[in-house]
Amino acid sequence: MSHSSVDEALHTLEELNELAVTPRRVVLVDGVAEPGARRMLSRGADGILHSGDCVENLLWAVRAAVAGSVALGPEVAHPLVARYLEPGEATDDMDAAREQLNGLSPRCREILGLLSEGLSNPAIAGKLSISTHTVKDHIRTIYESTGAENRVQAARIFWQAQSRERLVPQS
Secondary structure (H helix, E strand, O other): OEEOOHHHHHHHHHHHHOOOOOOOOEEEEOOOOHHHHHHHHHOOOOEEEEHHHHHHHHHHHHHHHHOOOOEEOHHHHHHHHHHHHOOOOOOHHHHHHHHHHOOOOHHHHHHHHHHHOOOOHHHHHHHHOOOHHHHHHHHHHHHHHHOOOOHHHHHHHHHHHOOOOOOOOOO
């Protein structure tokens, strides 16, 4: 089956799942990002190919699907494999944590980083040459913005958001 969008492909996969006997399904789609590929696989796709690559890859994809394997074209396979092999690649938890930190100012991110290292409010204040009251105000803002209820939860969100690259404060 060939589709112009992931949503269209998902709709067809759901219809096929309702059949008494489900055929092998190799999806040809114009473009697919890693989350869309995961959704199609979870809904029963036996293969996913970029429609532009189908001439050279369709035969092996159909053979793989018939044999019970999953056939992924290079455009789909590379991001999925990289996410599996690279411990620093973003996971759903990492993405959610990064989203929670998006609303923080650079100063709040800096304070959250120090808090996640286990520094006390006076230690953070001394390191940044600000008052402990200011540190306390920033930590309150961090809690409100992230939904954290305490220092441990805030630090956990910060740690989850980390990857091999350092968190870059947003302006």
